[in-house]
Amino acid sequence: xxxxxxxxxxxGAKLTDTHIRLAHGNGGVYMRELIERVFxxxxxxxxxxxxxxxxxxxxxxxxxxxxxxxxxxxxxxxxFPGGNIGSLAVHGTVNDLAVAGATPRxxxxxxxxxxxxEVAVLERCVVAMAEAAQAAGVMIxxxxxxxxxxxxxxxxxxxxxxxxxxxxxxxxxxxxxEAGDVVLVSGSVGDxxxxxxxAREDFGLHGDLLSDSASVxxxxxxxxxLSGVHFLRDPTRGGLATxxxxxxxxxxxxxxxxxxxxxxxxxVSSICEILGYDPxxxxxxxxxxxxxKADVSAIVLQRxxxxxxxxxxxxxxxxxxxxxxxxxxxxLGGERVLEALEDDPLxxxx
Amino acid sequence: xxxxxxxxxxxGAKLTDTHIRLAHGNGGVYMRELIERVFxxxxxxxxxxxxxxxxxxxxxxxxxxxxxxxxxxxxxxxxFPGGNIGSLAVHGTVNDLAVAGATPRxxxxxxxxxxxxEVAVLERCVVAMAEAAQAAGVMIxxxxxxxxxxxxxxxxxxxxxxxxxxxxxxxxxxxxxEAGDVVLVSGSVGDxxxxxxxAREDFGLHGDLLSDSASVxxxxxxxxxLSGVHFLRDPTRGGLATxxxxxxxxxxxxxxxxxxxxxxxxxVSSICEILGYDPxxxxxxxxxxxxxKADVSAIVLQRxxxxxxxxxxxxxxxxxxxxxxxxxxxxLGGERVLEALEDDPLxxxx
Numbered sequence: 001x002x003x004x005x006x007x008x009x010x011x012g013a014k015l016t017d018t019h020i021r022l023a024h025g026n027g028g029v030y031m032r033e034l035i036e037r038v039f040x041x042x043x044x045x046x047x048x049x050x051x052x053x054x055x056x057x058x059x060x061x062x063x064x065x066x067x068x069x070x071x072x073x074x075x076x077x078x079x080f081p082g083g084n085i086g087s088l089a090v091h092g093t094v095n096d097l098a099v100a101g102a103t104p105r106x107x108x109x110x111x112x113x114x115x116x117x118e119v120a121v122l123e124r125c126v127v128a129m130a131e132a133a134q135a136a137g138v139m140i141x142x143x144x145x146x147x148x149x150x151x152x153x154x155x156x157x158x159x160x161x162x163x164x165x166x167x168x169x170x171x172x173x174x175x176x177x178e179a180g181d182v183v184l185v186s187g188s189v190g191d192x193x194x195x196x197x198x199a200r201e202d203f204g205l206h207g208d209l210l211s212d213s214a215s216v217x218x219x220x221x222x223x224x225x226l227s228g229v230h231f232l233r234d235p236t237r238g239g240l241a242t243x244x245x246x247x248x249x250x251x252x253x254x255x256x257x258x259x260x261x262x263x264x265x266x267x268v269s270s271i272c273e274i275l276g277y278d279p280x281x282x283x284x285x286x287x288x289x290x291x292x293k294a295d296v297s298a299i300v301l302q303r304x305x306x307x308x309x310x311x312x313x314x315x316x317x318x319x320x321x322x323x324x325x326x327x328x329x330x331x332l333g334g335e336r337v338l339e340a341l342e343d344d345p346l347x348x349x350x
Numbered sequence: 351x352x353x354x355x356x357x358x359x360x361x362g363a364k365l366t367d368t369h370i371r372l373a374h375g376n377g378g379v380y381m382r383e384l385i386e387r388v389f390x391x392x393x394x395x396x397x398x399x400x401x402x403x404x405x406x407x408x409x410x411x412x413x414x415x416x417x418x419x420x421x422x423x424x425x426x427x428x429x430f431p432g433g434n435i436g437s438l439a440v441h442g443t444v445n446d447l448a449v450a451g452a453t454p455r456x457x458x459x460x461x462x463x464x465x466x467x468e469v470a471v472l473e474r475c476v477v478a479m480a481e482a483a484q485a486a487g488v489m490i491x492x493x494x495x496x497x498x499x500x501x502x503x504x505x506x507x508x509x510x511x512x513x514x515x516x517x518x519x520x521x522x523x524x525x526x527x528e529a530g531d532v533v534l535v536s537g538s539v540g541d542x543x544x545x546x547x548x549a550r551e552d553f554g555l556h557g558d559l560l561s562d563s564a565s566v567x568x569x570x571x572x573x574x575x576l577s578g579v580h581f582l583r584d585p586t587r588g589g590l591a592t593x594x595x596x597x598x599x600x601x602x603x604x605x606x607x608x609x610x611x612x613x614x615x616x617x618v619s620s621i622c623e624i625l626g627y628d629p630x631x632x633x634x635x636x637x638x639x640x641x642x643k644a645d646v647s648a649i650v651l652q653r654x655x656x657x658x659x660x661x662x663x664x665x666x667x668x669x670x671x672x673x674x675x676x677x678x679x680x681x682l683g684g685e686r687v688l689e690a691l692e693d694d695p696l697x698x699x700x
Contacts, residue, residue: 027587027633028691055583056419056450056514061412069406070458070511072496100406108420110460110509144509146422148698154502159460159494161420161511164406233405237377283377341378348498 025147062165067102080199082210086125090132093162099232102164114153169224176230179321182297193282214286228293241280254322375497412515417452430549432561436475440482443512449582452514464503519574526580529671532647538613543632564636578643591630604672
């Protein structure tokens with residue numbers, strides 16, 4: 001090829017556009033440049049074999065049963081205290097695999113970018129994605145980019161699919177849950193929801209509030225091999241209350257929570273009081289709810305509290321063989337039924 | 351639970367909303383209803399074990415090496431002659447796996463829906479998706495739905511990730527391509543791009559033009575076990591010209607195409623002439639380009655022409671050990687260099 005303007009950029013050239021345009025999604029020279037300069041540049045250090053030319057990527061087979069999970073991300077703003085849509089997109093799918101008892105191995109990434117997006121914002125999100133993937137020990141093995149016209153997107157929408165392999169030390173299923181089981185949470189609830197809300201509007205209430213967005217793998221791995229761990233789930237959209245409701249509904253049991261045992265940061269309580277939200281319905285992105293046999297609950301608590309991510313872990317309730325509902329015992333000794341989430345307290349939280 | 355308005359809909363109840371609202375993406379009752387009534391209702395017949403409660407789904411391990419591919423879909427309009435975004439989202443990822451020499455087994459689906467989308471449109475797309483998956487023998491094993499506010503989406507954005515297993519009868523890689531190899535295409539080019547363009551604007555030129563959106567698995571499987579099949583690719587965004595350019599660029603060889611051998615429907619030629627597009631750059635969604643050893647090219651052509659999807663297959667060019675470029679021989683004996691696609695001839699085609 002000659003060096004005319006039709007020549008594709010050579011490896012190592014800079015991406016000269018500062019903002020995404022439609023041509024970055026058309027399958028041609030501009031798209032290849034974007035993929036190489038932004039996505040592959042940051043993600044391929046971590047996935048040495050990343051083949052940006054291939055339609056499909058060959059990966060090593062996983063022994064035993066496989067787990068698959070998918071999650072889409074449309075959070076606004078794209079960047080928030082404690083993370084961005086890039087780190088969130090890794091943690092979300094890694095955590096879905098982790099709480100199913102799987103060790104995440106491979107991730108794929110679909111990016112739907114909006115014309116006019118700042119390339120610098122995209123790059124920061126991809127860097128955070130690479131760091132999160134590295135920390136979780138998962139490889140981003142395939143990607144796809146589309147660009148939609150200005151006014152038809154949210155800057156960045158990501159979707160990640162994860163493939164993992166069974167951890168034989170974890171036999172988790174909702175069907176394992178029995179009356180008498182104890183319910184724990186690995187840390188304070190509602191941090192992510194509240195942090196995103198604060199990043200979205202300026203309430204003059206920032207303080208030290210950060211999203212809890214993180215991989216929960218260390219929390220899950222700490223329980224591997226421990227008999228009596230019946231079920232794990234990460235409370236994301238709909239928060240702790242929604243997980244509690246799903247457990248009650250699926251098992252036909254009563255889940256009784258003690259309100260004064262549920263860890264909620266003061267800053268989260270404050271913002272919820274002002275705006276009329278209930279922190280139990282706000283998303284977490286780095287917490288685990290565990291349902292375990294009563295006689296191992298102290299061990300689970302101890303193992304979690306020894307980890308930085310689990311220092312605020314607490315026993316928050318128990319399963320009873322009553323009708324399927326979620327009861328919240330209030331500090332004053334009363335109790336109320338926690339209802340399933342209907343209308344959206346806070347859209348676009350993940 | 352009592353029968354108050356907070357009770358979740360029982361299985362079998364109807365989705366009463368006719369349009370998507372933000373609450374359909376919040377993790378609560380409305381989202382569960384949407385997933386059960388629209389997604390699971392159509393997709394679970396085809397994936398009997400689909401667990402709409404689980405964060406991650408366990409699937410049988412695949413023997414041998416695995417292939418993974420991901421594709422995002424933002425086509426407008428959502429429905430077009432010959433398909434819709436649902437069938438396209440299956441075919442796109444199935445085809446990426448197929449041309450890599452893999453047999454698709456599992457798909458995941460991320461749906462980013464826009465507030466205000468008609469549920470009936472979504473349902474038609476999900477029905478088409480289920481039919482396409484069934485035909486391709488692939489199971490949709492996991493899904494995720496997000497809802498973005500009106501004015502921040504395109505009605506439906508889908509992303510599909512596919513996991514496949516190696517077909518030992520196909521050893522395909524761009525590195526296999528050698529000078530002297532013959533280039534074939536399995537059918538007419540540009541049908542999908544032209545059909546979407548016609549669906550988007552009313553040019554008074556509809557005729558019989560349909561998207562070629564289809565699984566290419568039958569075309570690929572017809573070549574399994576045949577020695578000398580070096581490389582396959584499906585020409586999507588950027589069309590045949592972009593695949594030709596990628597082959598030339600990656601192999602450092604000249605790809606010489608014969609214009610009068612490349613099948614282009616009259617209706618596609620007409621619309622391209624009127625609007626100034628080149629059909630060689632328009633997307634196909636159900637065609638395969640093959641690069642094969644010269645001495646098996648007649649067998650490949652014959653096997654393809656015996657299939658309904660391959661009846662218009664043709665030998666369209668050859669690989670030469672000259673410099674890396676794509677030459678198009680014109681019917682009058684001249685030749686011109688086909689350039690890499692730069693600006694977008696037709697955005698949001700897939």
